[in-house]
Amino acid sequence: MGYFEGLTDAVFKQDSNGDSVFYPWGALGKGRVIKDPATREQLRNFMLFYYKISLPLVIVIAVFRQWWLLGVVVVALTAWFLIKSRVLLKDCPVSTERLTLKEGYRNSAASHNTFTLWLLLIVSLLFSVLGALMLALGEPLPGILVLALFGTCSVAFGYMLKSKSAARG
Numbered sequence: 001m002g003y004f005e006g007l008t009d010a011v012f013k014q015d016s017n018g019d020s021v022f023y024p025w026g027a028l029g030k031g032r033v034i035k036d037p038a039t040r041e042q043l044r045n046f047m048l049f050y051y052k053i054s055l056p057l058v059i060v061i062a063v064f065r066q067w068w069l070l071g072v073v074v075v076a077l078t079a080w081f082l083i084k085s086r087v088l089l090k091d092c093p094v095s096t097e098r099l100t101l102k103e104g105y106r107n108s109a110a111s112h113n114t115f116t117l118w119l120l121l122i123v124s125l126l127f128s129v130l131g132a133l134m135l136a137l138g139e140p141l142p143g144i145l146v147l148a149l150f151g152t153c154s155v156a157f158g159y160m161l162k163s164k165s166a167a168r169g
Contacts, residue, residue, distance in 0.1 A: 003116060004055075008047045010108035012040075015097045022092070023099040024085050031095035043088050050081060102163075109160035110167065117164065121157040124150045 011023045013031075020040045021031040034040040054077045061070045109117065131147030 003112065003120075004048055004051045006108045006111040006116075007051050008044055009111040010104040011047060011099070012044070013097075013099055013103055013107060015095060021095045021097060021099070022089070023104075024081075024089070027099050027101045027104055031097065031099060032089045032092040033095045034092055039088060039092065043085075046084055046088065050077075050084075053077075054081075102159075105156060105160050106163045106167075109164040112160065112164070114161070114164060117157055117161045121154060121161060124153040124157055128154055 011026055013021055013023070015021050015031075015033065020034045022034050022040070022043050023029060023031040034043065057073060058070065058077075061073055112120075127150035128147055131143050131145070131150060134143030134146060136143075
């Protein structure tokens with residue numbers, strides 16, 4: 001499986017009844033029980049498409065430091081996500097079970113191969129170093145943002161690698 005499939009799988013889990021539960025906001029929100037396999041597939045396909053469009057778009061705009069455009073795009077992407085997910089979830093009851101960060105990372109790790117996780121960890125660490133260099137060279141805001149984002153990513157990818165090796169071992 002690819003990177004975006006791993007992100008997508010992080011927001012789904014099976015509950016204690018064996019039903020699929022979708023967490024639109026990951027560990028930060030409530031899940032919705034998906035009893036219909038067709039609805040689950042539609043949600044999964046939407047999330048996969050959403051990640052494939054939104055993440056590269058946001059990254060490219062941020063690289064070019066077009067902050068006003070980034071704000072407009074983030075608002076538009078959030079509106080699209082809210083509208084589409086509400087339509088797909090209209091008949092799905094709220095789950096009483098929560099998704100923990102650990103579960104989300106484990107679900108994501110299971111869908112990534114080990115090479116991809118190592119590559120993502122190394123790239124994240126390199127970008128963390130770049131953020132620290134930006135700070136040292138007098139670029140405080142971008143340096144802090146890059147360091148915070150990729151430092152967090154480094155911790156997440158490290159945890160996923162650990163989780164993946166524990167599942168195998």
